[in-house]
Amino acid sequence: MSRKIPILLNVLAVAALGLFLWWAEHSLDGYKIQILNLIAVNIILALSLNLIYGFTGLFSLGHAGFMAIGAYVCSILILSPEQKDMLFLLEPAYDWVQHAQAPFFLAVIAGGAVAALFGILVGMPLLRLGDDYLGIATLGFAEIVRVVANNIPRLTNGALGFKGIPSHANLWWNFGWCLLTLYCILRLVRSNTGNVLKAIRDDEIAAKAMGVDVFRYKLLSFSIGAFFAGVGGALLASLVTTIDPKMFLFTLTFNVLMIVVTGGLGSLTGSVLAGVGITALLEWLRVVENPISFGSWELPGIPGMRMVFFSLALIIVILYRREGLMGMREVSWAGMLAAIGYKGKAQ
Amino acid sequence: MTQAMFIQHLLNSLTLGSLYALIAIGYTMVYGILRLINFAHSEIFMLGAYFVYWGLTLVHLPWPLALALSILVTAGLGVIIDQIAYRPLRDAPRISALISAIGVSFFLQNVAIVFFQAIPREVYRPSWLEDPILLGEVRLLPLTLFVPALSFLLMLGLIYVVYRTKAGLGMRAISKDIETSYLMGVPVNRIIALTFGIGSALAAASGIMWALRYPQLQPIMGVIPGFKAFIAAVFGGIGSIHGAVVGGVMLGFIEIMTVAFFPELAGYRDAFAFVLLIFILLFKPTGLLGVKPEDKV
Numbered sequence: 001m002s003r004k005i006p007i008l009l010n011v012l013a014v015a016a017l018g019l020f021l022w023w024a025e026h027s028l029d030g031y032k033i034q035i036l037n038l039i040a041v042n043i044i045l046a047l048s049l050n051l052i053y054g055f056t057g058l059f060s061l062g063h064a065g066f067m068a069i070g071a072y073v074c075s076i077l078i079l080s081p082e083q084k085d086m087l088f089l090l091e092p093a094y095d096w097v098q099h100a101q102a103p104f105f106l107a108v109i110a111g112g113a114v115a116a117l118f119g120i121l122v123g124m125p126l127l128r129l130g131d132d133y134l135g136i137a138t139l140g141f142a143e144i145v146r147v148v149a150n151n152i153p154r155l156t157n158g159a160l161g162f163k164g165i166p167s168h169a170n171l172w173w174n175f176g177w178c179l180l181t182l183y184c185i186l187r188l189v190r191s192n193t194g195n196v197l198k199a200i201r202d203d204e205i206a207a208k209a210m211g212v213d214v215f216r217y218k219l220l221s222f223s224i225g226a227f228f229a230g231v232g233g234a235l236l237a238s239l240v241t242t243i244d245p246k247m248f249l250f251t252l253t254f255n256v257l258m259i260v261v262t263g264g265l266g267s268l269t270g271s272v273l274a275g276v277g278i279t280a281l282l283e284w285l286r287v288v289e290n291p292i293s294f295g296s297w298e299l300p301g302i303p304g305m306r307m308v309f310f311s312l313a314l315i316i317v318i319l320y321r322r323e324g325l326m327g328m329r330e331v332s333w334a335g336m337l338a339a340i341g342y343k344g345k346a347q
Numbered sequence: 348m349t350q351a352m353f354i355q356h357l358l359n360s361l362t363l364g365s366l367y368a369l370i371a372i373g374y375t376m377v378y379g380i381l382r383l384i385n386f387a388h389s390e391i392f393m394l395g396a397y398f399v400y401w402g403l404t405l406v407h408l409p410w411p412l413a414l415a416l417s418i419l420v421t422a423g424l425g426v427i428i429d430q431i432a433y434r435p436l437r438d439a440p441r442i443s444a445l446i447s448a449i450g451v452s453f454f455l456q457n458v459a460i461v462f463f464q465a466i467p468r469e470v471y472r473p474s475w476l477e478d479p480i481l482l483g484e485v486r487l488l489p490l491t492l493f494v495p496a497l498s499f500l501l502m503l504g505l506i507y508v509v510y511r512t513k514a515g516l517g518m519r520a521i522s523k524d525i526e527t528s529y530l531m532g533v534p535v536n537r538i539i540a541l542t543f544g545i546g547s548a549l550a551a552a553s554g555i556m557w558a559l560r561y562p563q564l565q566p567i568m569g570v571i572p573g574f575k576a577f578i579a580a581v582f583g584g585i586g587s588i589h590g591a592v593v594g595g596v597m598l599g600f601i602e603i604m605t606v607a608f609f610p611e612l613a614g615y616r617d618a619f620a621f622v623l624l625i626f627i628l629l630f631k632p633t634g635l636l637g638v639k640p641e642d643k644v
Binding site: 125131135136311 | 452457458624
């Protein structure tokens, strides 16, 4: 098939998404728009974890930590000095925190960059560990981030966190970043570097024997994943407008892991589909937590029920469909065209 | 710091340490046999405490009976979890079972939130555990003696089972080589179930004593002690029961003594264990008493 057709189709798909967003912005209510925003952020997070775990085989449970870093950095940069005066009640902010300012786009990048920096710092020692040890160690890192955020009130306002973060993250920003993440990670996993990452995932020792500098590639993948996790955290902060250390518990990592596993480890299409499906499902499950009335009889809302269903779903997926929705397969234009019988020129 | 205060801190660390050790044993036994970090273990710990609470408040059981029943029920639960969530994944990649364990952990936690509600509850303490004894200047809660003593007895019992009985021989055989154990006629699945049962019983005992010592029950009460106990197991050398005991007690000491001597670090208390974990994994990944596994190609 000629190279032009997929490019054309991509442009069309992006245009269709743009049209849809334009329509959504004008005709959907705030709640539905919020769900769409969450979908975009969750896709970013899932793609970044999929790069780390699905494509490189690094079982990382530190996503909440990177998200927290991105969220705090971005919030500090977009809160105005007057707001910071009001927020830092316990102790005044450090001078540089008080005066740090950046436009939203740069603030998000800064959030990602600082997260990536921490990814490198943490990855250098930890990426030598295998499998579950790496998982526990990165989980430890995320917990340390949370405890530290609780204990440096001059930087993070301690347990109170930030309120009233400017809500710049609208549909356009979120989906823009979502597309950018998808593009970057897609290019990466399809490149030669991506092949090396997959080789490391499939058999690290064999990759090493082939002369691959395994550690460097692991670090690369880990820090890029951390960057996009930071970006996701930054967007989330601006989306929900309040953050505090409690928000970045292990549950957050669990949700992202759930999306990646359900979608299929090593399938970007899977992450996107599961990102949409699971975010919508999680919102829909809020129904079971709200009181339901049948005429005069009322079923009281049960807090926690949502996560019961959710974790049960994860167990069922891992027991009965371990490869997830897509396995390692991807949906591509070429594949779709072939399916409808279109035969292009041979490559 | 006065001598009396120091002795009190010492006893407190011993209490906390032995509770960590009891949980750590469960982690280390399961890891030793299946190479699985049983995330649900911290929820087992929590449920053990809750079962006693419900036994006392709902059914008005006498105290010792509630204790024994709770331990039994929790042990059974541990076995059931293994049968449902881990056994089908024995031949799957290790991480699959780990994800399943994380799922079970969240499931139990949220089931507890749904059924027990998130309100903290206080467990009843018999007065003979509560009335302080004065030894010179040292004020002693009988609990701080009772907890390490009972823990010690339980550990002795466990060591007897593992090193002096046939079932224990089976456990040790499986942890060396599961395939060969099958061939040698070890009833592998039964032994694994037994391991989960014993580990869960010890976690329940620890949860009950935890609830006596820090009398607040919450559905998320298991999370932090669970993580720390796992770290204690890694610290001592995962797979080794003696290591879990040593690691647990040492972690208890590190936590209490650091806060006692550097009160300004109190806010970071929950991070000590994780920092410790990262350092151990980097410099001595086999822990204090662990054996280095060979890399098989």
